Amino acid sequence: MQVPPFSLQKQLSQIGQELDSAVWRVINSGHFIGGEEVKNFEKSFAEACNVSYSIGCNSGTDALVLALRALDIGPGDEVITSSFSFFATAEAISNVGAKPVFVDVDPINYLLDLRLIKQAINSSTKAILPVHLFGCPIDMTELVSFAREKGLKVIEDCAQAAGSSWGGKSVGSMGDAGCFSFFPTKNLGAAGDGGAVTTNDPELAQRIRQLAVHGMPRRYFHTEVGYNSRLDSIQAAILNVKLPLLPKWIRERQKIAEQYNDLLEGLPGIELPFSSLENDHVHSWNQYVIRVKDIPCFDEIGEDNSGQAKEIICSNLPNSKARDWLKRSLEEKGVNTIIYYPIPIHLQPAYKELESNSISLDNTERLCSQVLSLPIFPELTIEEQEHVVNSIRQLVQRK
Ligand SMILES: Cc1ncc(COP(=O)(O)O)c(C=O)c1O
Incomplete structure (x- = not known):
């Protein structure tokens, strides 16, 4: 699939x-x-x-x-x-x-x-x-x-x-x-x-x-x-x-996000997006973005060479190997994800001349090396979602 x-x-x-x-x-x-x-x-x-x-x-x-x-x-x-x-x-x-x-951003939301x-x-x-x-x-x-x-x-x-x-x-x-x-x-x-x-x-x-x-x-x-x-x-x-x-599509996106929350809960190395907004606040879930932290079995699985170009540009970014490996491995299972965003704006070559204000942007840099956006759009079916989640589960629980 x-x-x-x-x-x-x-x-x-x-x-x-x-x-x-x-x-x-x-x-x-x-x-x-x-x-x-x-x-x-x-x-x-x-x-x-x-x-x-x-x-x-x-x-x-x-x-x-x-x-x-x-x-x-x-x-x-x-x-x-x-x-x-x-x-x-x-x-x-x-x-x-x-x-x-x-x-810097709040690492939770x-x-x-x-x-x-x-x-x-x-x-x-x-x-x-x-x-x-x-x-x-x-x-x-x-x-x-x-x-x-x-x-x-x-x-x-x-x-x-x-x-x-x-x-x-x-x-x-x-x-x-x-x-x-x-x-x-x-x-x-x-x-x-x-x-x-x-x-x-x-x-x-x-x-x-x-x-x-x-x-x-x-x-x-x-x-x-x-x-x-x-x-x-x-x-x-x-x-x-x-x-x-639009209101119907937002409800569908919300339902998909809730299902992801339920299906992905407790997987090792995966942090789910912030979703505990109180009732009078509405999240429209344009993206469902997980954080790939320390996948326990990752070291045994091996290296990811695909991130090389990114590492040259942003040598000061934290390690994104686990996330990049998961992304590539999911692709092999037919699950296509996107990284929003692999390089923070302040580290883009276009801003190399921008005088920095010496405020730490550690959370931003860490997020860029960990985030992965899972498929989400109103018409995504539960079967497709289950395929996404089962593929992630198989990969992170390989041990
Ligand atoms: C956060 C954010 N701001 C601004 C823009 C720019 O919008 P547009 O692509 O319509 O110019 C985008 C588009 O991706 C965005 O995601």
């Missing part, structure tokens, strides 16, 4: 026809940029997140750039964020001319450690950019109250967390701006790139809207240098079909 890490095939067999007519509706209308589909999606997505405004754009990366620019964050400013994320989180900060300042943020703040700090990584919401009550006390802006990276909430409030509705990605593998995925910024601030919403269209408040009149970053009508039409299904 082959189990992919992610698949859209079954989803297509369920809603393929609706998607087909949605796409043809746009093509037949000749309205490829803007128009009703985009307007409707922005309205429905704002409602789904319980915010006043949602502005569609070209990608999650652009959503971050637009939010940062609209909040006047630029050269000379520092933004506190996590190095245990997709590169775009920090890239957006750099692209507006500001400096990403990395703070893999999210920014709020206690450590305090040590990273200085007079240049302008904002905090938390990531609701893998769909797990960060404690926004504490984060927002701390940020307000210090006069800092909060930009939520919700790229992996459509459908997540904290204290009954949707992610993207608690900071100054929320940035979503509709990349196909996300909880709410388009058929290509897409993104949105959410906010309750009317002036910020207006500025983002203008920046996304060449800094143009009215036709051929440009008040600032902006971007061409629009959610295109075909993507909006696809998202309009999918958005009503």
